[in-house]
Amino acid sequence: RKEVEQDPGPFNVPEGATVAFNCTYSNSASQSFFWYRQDCRKEPKLLMSVYSSGNEDGRFTAQLNRASQYISLLIRDSKLSDSATYLCVVNNQAGTALIFGKGTTLSVSS
Amino acid sequence: SQTIHQWPATLVQPVGSPLSLECTVEGTSNPNLYWYRQAAGRGLQLLFYSVGIGQISSEVPQNLSASRPQDRQFILSSKKLLLSDSGFYLCAWTRARGGEQYFGPGTRLTVT
Numbered sequence: 001r002k003e004v005e006q007d008p009g010p011f012n013v014p015e016g017a018t019v020a021f022n023c024t025y026s027n028s029a030s031q032s033f034f035w036y037r038q039d040c041r042k043e044p045k046l047l048m049s050v051y052s053s054g055n056e057d058g059r060f061t062a063q064l065n066r067a068s069q070y071i072s073l074l075i076r077d078s079k080l081s082d083s084a085t086y087l088c089v090v091n092n093q094a095g096t097a098l099i100f101g102k103g104t105t106l107s108v109s110s
Numbered sequence: 111s112q113t114i115h116q117w118p119a120t121l122v123q124p125v126g127s128p129l130s131l132e133c134t135v136e137g138t139s140n141p142n143l144y145w146y147r148q149a150a151g152r153g154l155q156l157l158f159y160s161v162g163i164g165q166i167s168s169e170v171p172q173n174l175s176a177s178r179p180q181d182r183q184f185i186l187s188s189k190k191l192l193l194s195d196s197g198f199y200l201c202a203w204t205r206a207r208g209g210e211q212y213f214g215p216g217t218r219l220t221v222t
Contacts, residue, residue, distance in 0.1 A: 032208045043200055043213035091208035102153035
């Protein structure tokens with residue numbers, strides 16, 4: 001099983017749609033979870049941390065299921081500017097670094 | 111506020127030539143520093159990380175090396191580049207190991 005696994009997509013949705021991305025991770029001892037966003041040919045940028053109780057930031061909602069080792073990101077009311085690759089990230093077994101998934105590509109069209 | 115710089119932004123180098131990429135962080139002290147490579151259409155591969163001056167951990171054996179001569183400076187080097195070294199090189203910092211990381215703008219390296 002890969003350390004962090006994501007559906008690569010692409011997800012093609014119209015403006016205003018709700019879209020959900022899923023991610024699974026292999027290390028049951030992971031303690032830190034994040035979603036990053038990466039625009040084409042740019043550096044990844046932190047979108048949000050993911051907490052055990054789930055958390056929301058505007059149109060974005062992140063959920064964590066430790067028992068299933070599963071993380072999700074929900075985007076409501078998609079905007080054209082949401083088009084990007086979304087990276088699921090967890091810390092490594094030693095807790096010294098982050099492991100990045102390969103990303104899920106989202107394309108929002110008008 | 112903290113900022114992270116990388117240079118150069120783009121680089122085209124012939125096979126067999128040396129490489130030196132620099133990363134500096136401003137506005138914080140004793141950061142944990144990381145070098146990643148992202149090959150075209152691929153995910154981020156962790157190359158090196160450092161928790162302090164002179165302390166380097168290598169994640170992947172290869173012809174690259176890293177050094178941290180100062181608290182907020184991290185350098186990625188190679189004596190002889192290979193075609194497979196082409197990619198997008200990203201430097202990142204974090205306050206705490208395992209915590210959220212912040213990336214520099216990256217260096218796009220093409221080895222010809």
